Amino acid sequence: MRIEASISLVVAVLALGVSCTGAGDGDSAAAVDPLCEEGFDPTWQTWGKGFFVTYCNSCHAADSPNRFGATEGVSFDTYSEAAQWAPRVRARVLESQDMPLGGGVKDEDLYLLDIFLTCGL
Numbered sequence: 001m002r003i004e005a006s007i008s009l010v011v012a013v014l015a016l017g018v019s020c021t022g023a024g025d026g027d028s029a030a031a032v033d034p035l036c037e038e039g040f041d042p043t044w045q046t047w048g049k050g051f052f053v054t055y056c057n058s059c060h061a062a063d064s065p066n067r068f069g070a071t072e073g074v075s076f077d078t079y080s081e082a083a084q085w086a087p088r089v090r091a092r093v094l095e096s097q098d099m100p101l102g103g104g105v106k107d108e109d110l111y112l113l114d115i116f117l118t119c120g121l
């Protein structure tokens, strides 16, 4: 629900014709996504690392004693690994919602993950 709400907000902001440009540290020099201007600033250090430890790394840490079959090489121990896998993280956690196995990600964390993947990497 909160993701839908945030999408509506993004659409509303775009409809108002608000446009912003800026350098940012993302991979695009184009307009800043309005999602990045909501006042949350989840970075790897302040939020991302904790998210992956909490929800993913029991299976996805490189040194996990039991990966439960998690794909070899898909680990989220570092910023660069998370950045490398960002499109798949978005696909599995936000779109198909079949990761983590068993689910359980709080709505608030799904919302922050969307912001993190859009603005914080």
Ligand code: HEC
Pocket: 052, 055, 056, 057, 058, 059, 060, 067, 068, 069, 070, 071, 074, 085, 088, 089, 092, 093, 099, 100, 101
């Ligand atoms: C209980 C163990 C477990 C947890 C926790 C878990 N995964 Fe996985 N993950 C797997 C398994 C097993 C596979 C391989 C099978 C598959 O792809 O469905 C996998 C594969 C993946 C892949 C590679 C396949 C692809 O679609 O590109 C990604 C990316 C991924 N997981 C993301 C995540 C993220 C992000 C989290 C945390 C939000 C997470 N997983 C939590 C077990 C887990």
